[in-house]
Amino acid sequence: MALQRPYDALIIGSGQAGTPLASAFAKAGQKVVLIESTHIAGCCVNEGCTPTKTLITSGRVAHLTQRGPDYGIHTSKENETNQVLVDMKKVRQRKRDIVESFRGGSEKRLKDAGVEVLMGKAGFVSPTTVHVVTGGGQGSEKILTAKNIFINVGERPATPSLQGIKKLSKERVLDSTSIQELDAVPEKLVVIGGGYVGVEFAQLFGRLGSTVTVLQRAKQLLPREDQEVAQALKEILEDEGVVIKLESEAVGVDSVSENGSFTLSVKHAGAEQQIEGTHILFAAGRVPNTESLNLEAAGIETNARGYIVANEFLQTTAGHVYVLGDVKGPPAFTHISYDDFRIIKANLLPESPEAPKLGTTGRLVPYVVYTDPQLGHVGLHEHEARKQFPEKNIKTAKMPMAWVARALETDESKGLMKAVVDGDSGEILGFTCLGIEGGEVMAVVQMAIMGGVRYQKLQDAVWAHPSLAESLNNLWGFLE
Numbered sequence: 001m002a003l004q005r006p007y008d009a010l011i012i013g014s015g016q017a018g019t020p021l022a023s024a025f026a027k028a029g030q031k032v033v034l035i036e037s038t039h040i041a042g043c044c045v046n047e048g049c050t051p052t053k054t055l056i057t058s059g060r061v062a063h064l065t066q067r068g069p070d071y072g073i074h075t076s077k078e079n080e081t082n083q084v085l086v087d088m089k090k091v092r093q094r095k096r097d098i099v100e101s102f103r104g105g106s107e108k109r110l111k112d113a114g115v116e117v118l119m120g121k122a123g124f125v126s127p128t129t130v131h132v133v134t135g136g137g138q139g140s141e142k143i144l145t146a147k148n149i150f151i152n153v154g155e156r157p158a159t160p161s162l163q164g165i166k167k168l169s170k171e172r173v174l175d176s177t178s179i180q181e182l183d184a185v186p187e188k189l190v191v192i193g194g195g196y197v198g199v200e201f202a203q204l205f206g207r208l209g210s211t212v213t214v215l216q217r218a219k220q221l222l223p224r225e226d227q228e229v230a231q232a233l234k235e236i237l238e239d240e241g242v243v244i245k246l247e248s249e250a251v252g253v254d255s256v257s258e259n260g261s262f263t264l265s266v267k268h269a270g271a272e273q274q275i276e277g278t279h280i281l282f283a284a285g286r287v288p289n290t291e292s293l294n295l296e297a298a299g300i301e302t303n304a305r306g307y308i309v310a311n312e313f314l315q316t317t318a319g320h321v322y323v324l325g326d327v328k329g330p331p332a333f334t335h336i337s338y339d340d341f342r343i344i345k346a347n348l349l350p351e352s353p354e355a356p357k358l359g360t361t362g363r364l365v366p367y368v369v370y371t372d373p374q375l376g377h378v379g380l381h382e383h384e385a386r387k388q389f390p391e392k393n394i395k396t397a398k399m400p401m402a403w404v405a406r407a408l409e410t411d412e413s414k415g416l417m418k419a420v421v422d423g424d425s426g427e428i429l430g431f432t433c434l435g436i437e438g439g440e441v442m443a444v445v446q447m448a449i450m451g452g453v454r455y456q457k458l459q460d461a462v463w464a465h466p467s468l469a470e471s472l473n474n475l476w477g478f479l480e
């Protein structure tokens with residue numbers, strides 16, 4: 001084993017924070033090494049946001065083509081209902097091409113910045129020393145020491161656990177990564193979990209032609225959302241033919257037929273029932289990639305769920321070791337991981353000695369669930385606002401998207417908007433748009449929250465007609 005000269009910065013994991021951080025340190029003249037076990041650019045680019053949103057676009061095209069007759073558009077005289085043929089290999093290739101191009105961009109930026117990249121799996125030997133196994137265990141081992149260490153190793157899908165699962169052939173048991181590599185549309189897809197991953201894939205594969213059943217253990221889809229928003233999303237998915245069973249759980253695989261299809265027994269509404277499937281997608285949550293890091297050797301603490309504990313400056317319990325992204329626990333989004341990078345960069349590479357120290361406290365968290373219509377949200381949900389500010393005069397405004405001219409003109413008027421405000425000051429505390437381009441509409445309100453703009457200003461603003469933002473004139477009339 002070769003002993004190396006100490007690095008200024010050693011980064012474990014090429015996630016959404018580690019990758020730009022490595023470049024920033026290198027550009028600042030520091031000696032940097034980035035260790036990555038699988039592929040540069042992490043989950044978001046390789047198996048998360050980028051590929052899923054690319055696939056979802058194919059699903060939307062299939063959906064809109066079939067809706068053509070609603071707009072007076074037919075693909076041919078013979079095909080009056082605009083039935084579509086899905087070429088899953090082409091759908092997959094389009095996804096692969098975009099992933100490859102995004103990953104290539106990240107690789108090039110690291111190279112241009114002069115970052116040393118080491119492909120291998122890292123774990124701690126001591127607070128300042130890291131052991132790296134390269135070449136998937138067949139290659140060499142390295143011991144590296146560094147002044148500062150940054151952990152950005154992310155999460156992975158929770159391991160499927162279901163009685164009798166071994167009776168199914170491997171290619172029929174899917175997670176959020178393997179489902180994206182299918183070269184044919186599954187006939188009957190059972191989705192276990194009704195969170196972000198579950199709802200996005202359920203709608204996508206329903207649109208591509210699968211019969212889809214979602215088994216969600218909680219009382220609603222997306223348990224963090226306010227109940228009426230989750231209910232509206234459920235109805236939208238059901239309108240497209242997705243079967244959703246709430247408060248339900250798969251008990252086990254009962255039987256498997258010769259062609260590979262199977263029956264599952266499911267506990268639902270207090271009774272046991274059977275459902276059929278050809279494929280099963282486990283979307284019941286993700287777990288942090290901490291086990292192989294040997295964190296005890298560095299004195300780094302984790303919480304009960306295995307997430308690394310950090311203070312608001314992203315320092316772990318070993319002060320010179322920092323943690324960024326999903327592996328420190330929710331919220332698990334690319335833009336949060338990227339903001340972690342921004343915090344570390346500002347604090348460790350300050351532009352001037354007077355530059356203020358940044359932290360995570362009070363960080364505004366927006367997100368978009370890429371169902372169609374999108375579910376964009378920023379700030380607090382109603383239940384959170386009421387709990388956090390019992391002394392405030394919390395008011396909410398809800399308006400169906402069917403009241404938005406632009407949504408009616410495009411005939412995409414499903415969903416609703418909901419705002420949560422402090423009725424006394426007019427401060428906007430949270431906003432949700434489940435509607436066409438819900439993420440973009442949400443971003444308009446996010447700007448208002450960031451600028452401290454009260455809702456009355458949006459109510460009286462001159463918005464271009466007929467834009468979706470124009471609905472921010474009318475929404476506030478529903479405050480109660």
Ligand SMILES: Cc1cc2nc3c(=O)[nH]c(=O)nc-3n(C[C@H](O)[C@H](O)[C@H](O)COP(=O)(O)OP(=O)(O)OC[C@H]3O[C@@H](n4cnc5c(N)ncnc54)[C@H](O)[C@@H]3O)c2cc1C
Nearest residue numbers: 013015016037042043044048122153154325326332333334
């Ligand atoms: C299907 C899916 C869809 C998603 N869609 C969205 C979306 O639309 N929008 C959004 O904001 N977020 C989305 N997310 C979440 C998003 O992908 C993550 O929040 C984001 O990637 C941030 O992750 P990260 O920076 O913590 O690390 P990651 O991107 O997970 O990267 C961690 C890296 O560390 C490497 N690694 C792990 N262990 C080791 C080790 N011991 N040694 C060396 N390297 C190691 C891994 O190989 C990986 O490359 C989605 C996630 C999934 C699964």
Ligand SMILES: NC(=O)c1ccc[n+]([C@@H]2O[C@H](COP(=O)([O-])OP(=O)(O)OC[C@H]3O[C@@H](n4cnc5c(N)ncnc54)[C@H](O)[C@@H]3O)[C@@H](O)[C@H]2O)c1
Nearest residue numbers: 193194195196197198215216217218284285332368369370
């Ligand atoms: N558009 C986006 O931003 C996006 C998309 C995908 C993922 N993500 C990120 O990835 C994270 C993980 O997503 P996820 O959907 O895998 O996890 P999740 O934790 O958000 O949802 C998992 C769901 O599965 C349910 N569940 C758990 N065990 C179950 C069981 N045995 N049977 C039935 N249901 C069960 C839970 O009630 C929960 O609602 C998200 O929280 C999010 O931060 C973001």
